[in-house]
Amino acid sequence: MKNIWIIAKRELSGYFNSPIAYVFIVIFLLLMGFFTFMMGGFFRSNEASLGAFFVWHPWLYMLLVPAIGMRLWAEERKQGTLELLFTMPITVNQAVIGKFLAGWLFLGLALLLTCPMPFTLYYLGSPDGGPMVTGYVGSFLMAGAYLSVASMTSSFTRNQVISFITSLVICLLLVLSGYPPVTNLLLKWGAANSLVELASAFSVMFHFESLQRGVIDFRDLLYFASLIVFCLFTTNLVLKNQR
Amino acid sequence: MIKADSLVKMFGPKLAVDGVSFEVKAGEVLGFLGPNGAGKSTTMRMITGYLPMTSGTITIDGADIVNNPIAAKSRIGYLPENAPSYPESTVEGFLSFIAEAKGLAGQAKHDAIEHAIGLCQLEKVRHQTIDTLSKGYKHRTCFAQAIINDPPILVLDEPTDGLDPNQKHEMRNLIREMGKTKAIIVSTHILEEVEAICTRVVIIDKGKVVFNGTPAELRGRSPEAGTVTIATSKVEYQEFEAAAKVLPNVAKILDKGKDGNRNLFAVVPRKATETCLAGDVKAMMDAKGWSFVELHTETGKLDEVFRSITSNETGEKKAEE
Numbered sequence: 287m288k289n290i291w292i293i294a295k296r297e298l299s300g301y302f303n304s305p306i307a308y309v310f311i312v313i314f315l316l317l318m319g320f321f322t323f324m325m326g327g328f329f330r331s332n333e334a335s336l337g338a339f340f341v342w343h344p345w346l347y348m349l350l351v352p353a354i355g356m357r358l359w360a361e362e363r364k365q366g367t368l369e370l371l372f373t374m375p376i377t378v379n380q381a382v383i384g385k386f387l388a389g390w391l392f393l394g395l396a397l398l399l400t401c402p403m404p405f406t407l408y409y410l411g412s413p414d415g416g417p418m419v420t421g422y423v424g425s426f427l428m429a430g431a432y433l434s435v436a437s438m439t440s441s442f443t444r445n446q447v448i449s450f451i452t453s454l455v456i457c458l459l460l461v462l463s464g465y466p467p468v469t470n471l472l473l474k475w476g477a478a479n480s481l482v483e484l485a486s487a488f489s490v491m492f493h494f495e496s497l498q499r500g501v502i503d504f505r506d507l508l509y510f511a512s513l514i515v516f517c518l519f520t521t522n523l524v525l526k527n528q529r
Numbered sequence: 530m531i532k533a534d535s536l537v538k539m540f541g542p543k544l545a546v547d548g549v550s551f552e553v554k555a556g557e558v559l560g561f562l563g564p565n566g567a568g569k570s571t572t573m574r575m576i577t578g579y580l581p582m583t584s585g586t587i588t589i590d591g592a593d594i595v596n597n598p599i600a601a602k603s604r605i606g607y608l609p610e611n612a613p614s615y616p617e618s619t620v621e622g623f624l625s626f627i628a629e630a631k632g633l634a635g636q637a638k639h640d641a642i643e644h645a646i647g648l649c650q651l652e653k654v655r656h657q658t659i660d661t662l663s664k665g666y667k668h669r670t671c672f673a674q675a676i677i678n679d680p681p682i683l684v685l686d687e688p689t690d691g692l693d694p695n696q697k698h699e700m701r702n703l704i705r706e707m708g709k710t711k712a713i714i715v716s717t718h719i720l721e722e723v724e725a726i727c728t729r730v731v732i733i734d735k736g737k738v739v740f741n742g743t744p745a746e747l748r749g750r751s752p753e754a755g756t757v758t759i760a761t762s763k764v765e766y767q768e769f770e771a772a773a774k775v776l777p778n779v780a781k782i783l784d785k786g787k788d789g790n791r792n793l794f795a796v797v798p799r800k801a802t803e804t805c806l807a808g809d810v811k812a813m814m815d816a817k818g819w820s821f822v823e824l825h826t827e828t829g830k831l832d833e834v835f836r837s838i839t840s841n842e843t844g845e846k847k848a849e850e
Contacts, residue, residue, distance in 0.1 A: 289630070296615070296626045303658065304617040366613030370674070373577040374630040375603035 289376045293384025294391070297358075301392055310354065314396045317346055322403065334411035339403050340421045340498055344491055347432050348457045354393065355436020356449040358385050359525065363444040372525075382522050386437050386514075393429040397422065416500035424497030427510040428490050432457050434517035441524040457490075464489020530555050530682050530712035531576060536585035538571050538736075545571045546582075547736035553729075555681065558708035560727030560744070561716040564839050568736040569716045570610050573686050576714070577607045590681060603631060606680040608688055612671035616660035620651055620670050623659060624677060631678040645673040648703065664691040672700070676707070683713045689722060701726050720831040723747075734839040744831075750838070751829025757796040757807045759814070760788060760823035769794050772817060776809045791822060 301307040318339070322328045326338030362368040371381055407413040436453035443449050462468045464486035472482050486492045490513075493506040531553040538546040546568040553559045563569050574580040576587055578594045578601060587594040589601035614623055624645060628638045646655055649669040654662055659670060668691050675683060688704065689697045704713060705726050717723065723730055724744045732740035732747075740747060748754055759769075766784045769792075773782050778798050785793035798806045807826045814821055 292626065292629045296618070299622065300615060300617050303619075303622075365616070366609060366611055367615060369574070369579050369609045370607075370613055370627075373579050373602055373605065373607045373609075374627070375599045375632065376630055377599070 289380040290384040290387065293371075293376065293381050294388040297385050297388030298392060301388075306354075307392065310350070310392075311396050311399060314346075314350055315399060317350070318342070318400055321346065334407050334413035336403060336407065336413075336418050336421055337498070339400070340425060340494075343425050343428065344461045344494060347429055348454060348461065351393065351429055351432035352436045352439075352450045352453040352457065354389050355433045355453060356440050356446045358389060358437045359440040359521070360444050360446045360449045364446075368525075378522055378525050382437070382518055382525065386434060386518055386521075389433050389437070390430045393433060394426055397426055397429065414500065417498055420500050420502055421498040423502065424494045424506070427497070427507070428494050431460075431490055431510050431513045431517075434514040434521075435460070438517040438521045438524070441521045442528075460488070460490045462489070464491035530590050531714065532586075532588045533572070533576065534586045534588075536572060536575060536587070537583045538568070538575060538580065539583045545736055546575070546733075548585075549733060549736070549738055550585075551731050551738065551741060553682075553712045553714060555712050556709060557729055558704065558713045558715060558727045560723040560730045561714055561733070562718075562720075562723065562730060562835065563716075563733040567733050567839070569733060570686055572733070573607075573684050573714065573716060574609075577605055577684050578602050579609075603678075604680050604682050606675035606678070606683045608672050608675040608683075608685045610686040610690075612668045612691075614659050614667065614671050614674070617658060619656055619658050620662070620666075620673075621646070621655045623670065624673055627674045628677050633678055641677050641679070644679075645677045648676065649673040650699075665693060665696050668692060669696070669700075681711055683707065683711055685713065685715045687716055687718070689717070689719065697722075720835060723831065732835070732838060739838050747834055748829035748831060750834045751827075751831075753827045753833070754829030755798045755800075755806065756827045757798075757810050758785070758823070758825055758827060759794045759796070759810065759821055760791045761794075761814075761819060761821040762791045763821075764792065764819050766792060766794065772813055773810065776806075776813060778806060778809075 301310075321342040322339045326341060328338045331338055359368070362371060372378065404413070404418050407418075432453075435456050436449070439453040439456065440446075440449040442452075469482050469486050472485070473479065487509075490510075493509045496503055496506050533552070534550050536546050536549045537544070549568070549572055551559070561569050561573070571580065575582045576589075576594070578598050581595070587601075590604045592601040592604070594601045615626075618626070621642065624642045625638070628641050633641050646652055649672055651666065651669060651673060654666055654670075659667060662670065668688075672685075672688060675685065683704075685704070689700050692700060701722065704715065707713065708726065708728070715722075715726065727744055730740065730742060730744055730747050731738055740750075761769075770782045770784075773779060773794075773796055776796075778800065780797045780799045783795040783797065785795050787793065796806060796810055807824060811824055814824075
């Protein structure tokens with residue numbers, strides 16, 4: 287546990303000692319604001335809910351989370367620090383979890399900085415607090431799931447571009463398999479109903495939307511948790527075997 | 530302290546290390562030599578637990594590197610090739626991370642960092658980020674990382690690479706000093722370094738150990754070792770040969786031509802290690818009343834020995850990576 291925190295602390299300090307943290311947070315907030323207000327019609331909808339805000343998260347994370355995740359292992363490999371890290375008295379597992387947690391905490395911080403949105407709602411009307419809280423929880427879990435995918439693709443390569451693109455594609459699949467226009471299209475093509483349902487059950491979209499309803503369903507938590515565990519486990523295997 | 534037993538490493542179908550065995554005790558500095566791609570770095574990476582071996586065992590201070598990696602790794606300080614570090618962190622921040630990763634905390638951690646900074650002369654740059662440092666400083670930062678918890682074992686892959694002559698000298702002194710109590714493995718391309726710091730030499734070539742002995746023994750392998758060279762302007766070769774060939778333990782006498790107006794002769798002994806041939810030759814010269822300007826015993830050239838016992842395939846594919 288202590289070792290995990292030591293690794294996470296170094297990784298986090300790496301973000302803040304370089305421009306990455308600041309550039310990322312500024313762009314994250316700008317894009318969130320732009321899509322929510324300009325594209326989502328936050329005010330026009332005349333609704334005291336964060337629906338117009340959360341609806342963009344699966345898409346924006348697709349671009350932004352791999353940008354954080356792509357460097358997790360690819361950079362260590364390229365700079366040769368992987369050799370330092372794995373000759374320390376630290377297990378591979380501790381390093382994988384530590385670095386993942388650092389990225390996740392950082393994404394959580396960026397997400398927290400969007401708090402003016404709910405405050406605005408409280409100022410303008412009387413929104414329902416439950417869906418907002420579970421929406422934030424869902425968004426954070428989704429960011430973790432994307433990040434674990436990026437951690438996995440990052441462990442395969444020393445090339446950050448390859449890492450970025452592959453994790454983006456995997457995240458895209460995770461979103462599209464439950465995106466109504468796609469599932470409707472599949473149904474129209476004659477795919478069996480049960481098959482389409484199964485596919486959408488694998489989608490982050492499905493579980494994220496379910497969480498936005500204000501109820502925390504155990505199955506949604508299990509989905510995100512198992513996705514993260516699976517990806518980190520794969521990362522672990524790759525790093526152990528591909529040195 | 531370090532015991533490697535019949536190490537084998539395959540990269541796919543390619544054999545990089547082929548049955549390497551050796552032992553390093555506390556108080557020894559082992560020089561690890563070999564041409565590029567001979568398997569030096571691969572072997573060091575296996576010792577430090579970075580690369581898993583295909584077969585063989587490594588024990589570090591009694592702990593098996595595969596079955597008990599955490600105990601083994603905590604006893605090793607490792608300076609990898611090219612001295613990697615995190616470019617965005619400061620020297621102090623980097624050392625602090627390494628100290629924590631090696632299990633130091635509180636006052637012990639603070640003292641360890643101060644000690645390492647002092648030994649490696651990093652005082653001036655301790656608050657600078659590593660990517661703003663010169664190569665020599667980067668290298669010393671990574672060396673400081675290796676020694677930070679005062680480990681009983683050091684594995685140093687080309688520790689003087691990228692240092693200027695003064696820094697090289699400092700580094701060698703440091704290694705020699707630490708070698709009195711620690712078990713150290715040093716890989717290098719610089720043959721004079723071997724003599725300067727190593728108590729023992731292992732040469733590997735194409736993944737196999739081709740020499741294991743002291744630097745003096747390595748020199749002794751040179752065909753020229755023990756040969757006495759004389760420079761004189763007074764004596765001709767025929768005269769000299771007649772007088773010298775009756776000396777004990779002389780194999781042959783060579784005419785090495787002229788250097789200016791001096792004649793150069795070489796007396797080759799039968800066995801390089803036997804007696805004092807130079808003394809015999811000098812006594813003979815004195816008895817004859819011949820003066821000479823130079824008389825010395827060749828100690829052998831390390832680079833010649835190195836070339837003769839390692840295959841000379843320059844540009845051969847690198848087995849490492």
